[in-house]
Amino acid sequence: MLSKRxxxxxxxQLSKANVSKLGNGITIxxxxxxxxxxxxxxxxxSGSRSENPYNSGISSLLGNLITSSKSSKDALTxxxxxxYSSNQKEVTGLLSAVYPSGNAxxxxxxVKNTFSQLESIINDSTNLSIQKEKSIAVTEAFENSPxxxxxxHMIGTAFQxxxxxxxxxxxxxSLEILLSEDLKSYLQKNLVSSNLSIVxxxxxxxxxxxxxxxxxxPIPTGAKTPFEPTSFLGSDIRLRDDNLxxxxxxxxxLTPGLTDxxxxxxxxxxxxxxxxxxxxxxxxxxxxGSTLAQFLEEYHLIDSFDHFQLAYSDVGxxxxxxxxxNVGNYDETIHFALKNWNRFSTGTVNEIEFSKAKAExxxxxxxxxxxxxxxxxxxxxxxxxxxxxxxxxxxxxEIDAVTPAAVxxxxxxxxxxxxxxxxxxxxxxxxxxxxxxRNDMSMLRW
Numbered sequence: 001m002l003s004k005r006x007x008x009x010x011x012x013q014l015s016k017a018n019v020s021k022l023g024n025g026i027t028i029x030x031x032x033x034x035x036x037x038x039x040x041x042x043x044x045x046s047g048s049r050s051e052n053p054y055n056s057g058i059s060s061l062l063g064n065l066i067t068s069s070k071s072s073k074d075a076l077t078x079x080x081x082x083x084y085s086s087n088q089k090e091v092t093g094l095l096s097a098v099y100p101s102g103n104a105x106x107x108x109x110x111v112k113n114t115f116s117q118l119e120s121i122i123n124d125s126t127n128l129s130i131q132k133e134k135s136i137a138v139t140e141a142f143e144n145s146p147x148x149x150x151x152x153h154m155i156g157t158a159f160q161x162x163x164x165x166x167x168x169x170x171x172x173x174s175l176e177i178l179l180s181e182d183l184k185s186y187l188q189k190n191l192v193s194s195n196l197s198i199v200x201x202x203x204x205x206x207x208x209x210x211x212x213x214x215x216x217x218p219i220p221t222g223a224k225t226p227f228e229p230t231s232f233l234g235s236d237i238r239l240r241d242d243n244l245x246x247x248x249x250x251x252x253x254l255t256p257g258l259t260d261x262x263x264x265x266x267x268x269x270x271x272x273x274x275x276x277x278x279x280x281x282x283x284x285x286x287x288x289g290s291t292l293a294q295f296l297e298e299y300h301l302i303d304s305f306d307h308f309q310l311a312y313s314d315v316g317x318x319x320x321x322x323x324x325x326n327v328g329n330y331d332e333t334i335h336f337a338l339k340n341w342n343r344f345s346t347g348t349v350n351e352i353e354f355s356k357a358k359a360e361x362x363x364x365x366x367x368x369x370x371x372x373x374x375x376x377x378x379x380x381x382x383x384x385x386x387x388x389x390x391x392x393x394x395x396x397x398e399i400d401a402v403t404p405a406a407v408x409x410x411x412x413x414x415x416x417x418x419x420x421x422x423x424x425x426x427x428x429x430x431x432x433x434x435x436x437x438r439n440d441m442s443m444l445r446w
Contacts, residue, residue, distance in 0.1 A: 016031075016389070016391035016392075016393075017029055017030065017031035017379055017389040017391070018030050018031070018207050019383055019388055019389050020207070020211075022193075022211065022214060024193040024194075024219075024221045025192075025193040025194030025195075025196075025221070025222075025223075025224075026193045026194075026196050026197070026198065026214045026219065027196070027197040027198070027380075027383050027384070028197075028198055028207060028210045028211055028214060029197060029198070029199040029200070029210075029376075029379050029380065029383055029389060030199070030200040030201075030205060030206065030207050030210055031199075031200070031201055031375070031379060031389075032202070032203050033201045033202050033203075033368075033369060033372060033375060034368050034369075035201070035202070035368075035369060035370065035371070035372045035375070036101075037098050037099065037100055037101075037202075037372055038098070038099055038101070038104070038107075038200070038201055038202025038203070038204055038205070038372055039096050039097060039098045039099070039107075039199075039200070039201045039202065039372035039373055039376055040096070040097050040099075040104075040107050040108070040111060040198070040199070040200045040201075040205055040210075040213075041093060041095070041096035041097070041198070041199045041200075041201075041373065041376040041377070041380070042093075042094045042095055042096070042111070042196065042197075042198055042199075043091055043092065043093055043094065043196070043197045043198075043199060043376075043377065043380035043381075043384075044059070044091070044092040044094055044190050044191065044195050044196060044197075045090065045091060045195050045196075045197070045224060045384040046059055046090070046091070046092045046190045046195065047059055047087060047088050047089050047090045047091050047092050047168065048060075048087065048088075048089055048163070048166045048167065048168040048169075048170070049089050049090050049163045049164050049166070049227050049228075049312075050163070050189075050190060050225070050227070051163060051166055051170070052163065052166075053166070053171075053174065054174060054177075055174060055178060055182055055186065056166050056167065056170045056171045056174040056175075057135055057139070057167075057169060057170015057171060057174055057175040057178070058170070058174075058178055058182060058183065058186050059087050059092040059186070059190075060085075060087035060092075060135060060138075060168070060169050060170055061131060061132065061135050061170070061175060061178060061183070062092070062094070062122070062183055062186065062187070063085025063086065063087060063092060063093060063094055063095065064085060064131045064134065064135055065121055065122060065124075065127060065128065065131050065183070066083065066085060066094060066095050066114065066118075066121060067083040067084060067085045067095060068127060068130070068131055069114070069117070069121045069124070069127065071110075071113055071114040071117050071121065072095075072114065074110075074113070075097065075106075075110035075111075075113070075114070078106075078110075079099070079103065079106035079107065079109065079110050080099065080100060080103055080106060081097045081098070081099045081103065081106055081107045081110045082097070082098045082099075083095050083096070083097055083098075083114075084096045084098065084373050086373070086377055087168055087169065088168055088377070088381070089155075089164060089168055089312055090227070090312055090313055090381070090384065090385070091377065091380055091381050091384065092190075093373070093376075093377055093380075094191075095111065095114065096372075096373045096376055096377075097110055097111050098372060098373060101204070102204070104202075104204035104205050104209075107205075108205070108209070108213055111213075112213070112216060112217065115217050115218060115219075116218065118187070118191075119184075122180050122183040122184060122187070123180050125180065128178075128180060128183075132175050132176065132178065135169070135170065135175050136172045136175050136176065138169050139167065139169050139170055139171065139172050139175070140172065142167070142169055146244065146246070146248040146323065146425050146426060147248065147250075147306075147321055147323070149239075149425060150248050150249060150250040150321065150423040150424065150425050151250045151308075151321060151423070152167055152168070152423075153237050153239070153250075153423035153425075154237075154250040154251070154252055154317070154319070154421050154422065154423035155310070155317065155421075156237070156423075157233070157235045157236060157237040157421050157422070157423060158232055158233065158235070158252065158254070158317060158421030159230050159231065159232065159233070159315075160233055160235065161231070161233075162228060162229070162230045162231060163227065163228050164227075164230050164312065164315070188220075189225060190225075191219065191220070192219070192220050192221065192222030192223070192224065193219050193220065193221045193222060194222060194223050194224045195222075195224040195225075196219060197380040197383055197384065198210050198213065198214055199376040199379050199380050200376075201369075201372040201375050201376045201379075202372065227313070227314070230314065230315050232254040232315070232419070232421070233419075233421075234419025234420055234421065234434075234438065235421060235422075235434070236421070236422035236423065236424070236434045236437075237422070237423050237424075238423070238424045238425075238428060238431070239424070239425045240424070240425075240426070240427070240428050240429070241425060241426055241427070242426075242427050244425070244426035244427060245325060245426075245427075246303060246323050246324060246325050246327070246426050246427065247323070247324055247327045247330040247333075247424070247426045247427050247428045247430065247431065248321070248322070248323050248424065248425045248426045248428075249321070249322055249330075249334060249422060249423065249424040249425075249428065249431055250319060250320070250321045250322075250422070250423050251319045251320060251322075251334070251338070251420050251421070251422050251437070252308075252310070252317040252318060252319025252320075252420065252421050253317070253318055253319060253414055253415055253418045253419070253420055253421075253441075254315065254316070254317065254414065254418070254419070255267050255309065255311070255315075255316040255317060255318045255414050256311075256315070256316055256414075257311050257312050257313050257314040257315045257316050257385070258311045258312065258313055258316075258382070258385040258386060259313065259314065259385065259386065261386075261390075261398060262398075262401070262406075263316075263410060263414070264309065264311050264316065265398040265399055265401070265402055266402050266406050266407055266410040267309035267311075267316065267318045267410065267414075268309045268361055268365075268399075269354075269357055269358055269361060269399065269402045269407060270307075270309075270318070270344055270407055270410065270411065270415075271307040271308055271309045271318065271320075272307070272357040272358075272360055272361045272364075273290065273344075273349055273353055273354065273357040273407075274290050274292045274293075274305075274307045274320065274340065274341075275289070275290045275293070275307060275357070275360070276304070276305060276306040276307065277289055277290070277292075277293040277296070277297065277302060277304055277305050277306075278304050279297070279302070279303045279304050290353070291340070291353065292305075292336075292337060292340045293305075295336060295340070296333060296336065296337070299332075300326055301324060301326055301329060301332055301333040301336070302322065302323070302324050302326075302333055303323045303324050303325055304322075304323045305320055305321060305322045305323070305337070306320065306321045307319070307320040307321075308320070308321070312385070313384070313385040317421065318414065318415070319420075319421075320337060322334065322337060327426075327427040327428075327429070327430060328430055329430065330427075330428065330430040330431055331430045331431065331432050334431065334432070334437060334440070335432075335440055338437070338440040338441060339440065339443075341411075341415060341441075342416065342441075342443075344407055344408065344410075344411035344415055344416075345408060345411035345412045345415055345416035346408075347404065347405075347407075347408040349404065349407065351404070354404055354407075358399055358400070358402065361399055362395075362396060362399055365395055365399075366392050366395065366396065415441070416441065416442065417441055417442035418441055419438065420437065420438055420441060422434060422437060
């Protein structure tokens, strides 16, 4: 007999993260974890949203400089500590030090040494030139990934004219001209106490250890510069490329940010109802997929799709990405996908779909983290946006609180007859013009 329990977690996984803010503004987070390795990470509440068109990519470049520095190599050689960095729209992973069991002191000594050498790291002109080339290569590789590219451009056209529209890895033309002086200026503005979170994942570094470490680091006291306000613009951007074998498009509507937790989790449930579809690469039968997957697959209108609820501190985007080799009928793919979205505002999602989506969403959000770096970034992001880190029990309760009536009300407010942001790439000749796609957001007939 199959167990009704859909997932299992250890007591460590269910332990709530311990979060506190020091008098100087530094946020301290530590959380037990079931991962085989532990980490201590340093995150700035900055990211690409704290950049401008002239230094776009600087936060990502800074992380690359630190993780490729002599200090980083010494940490690996002498202490067995591996450095990683990352960059998102609102959070920069300055460095995350991953260490094996029993080597917490080595990790702490390594990061203290690295912070003491920050000035020499950014003054290393040779490494700066190398990392600029590597960063430019990353931006070009990102542009060559159709899904990543259209979603990034969808965000760009939705919030055009604001810093949220800047690509998270930067632009090659701005990366080429960055100098050490630009990095110094960026650090002076962003590496301040109220903009920093120190996150420990694992059992070996306690909350008190983090507080002690924070007091020993040369972090200037200062206030965070707030993100500039955003403004959503219903618009589209198209990069037709007939050399690509498929048509790709991402479409989204404006939704609230992470601070509106009820809307955020309702949007997650709605996205999970339609879910994703990987075509022949899908491990599941199409008959147990979403109704949208079954319909589009039956008429050979889709290769893959994925629905998402992107959320930042103050704003979000809900929508879907669609890829199809049936380029001549791509207009039908988008039309029927948006007609399916109308089911949310009319309240015609059945109970089986709804229950299945909530169970799948819990599995996705509550499964044990495989990587301490990804977990620490998630913890820092939540702490910056919310001021706290929700526990697994609180997340489960938020999902349980989403009802069919809540999804219907959410869709009528944020989805039905709303302006959209569209980005297309590939063989998109059959992708209708903006107004025709926009009309599908309100029509109730098929």
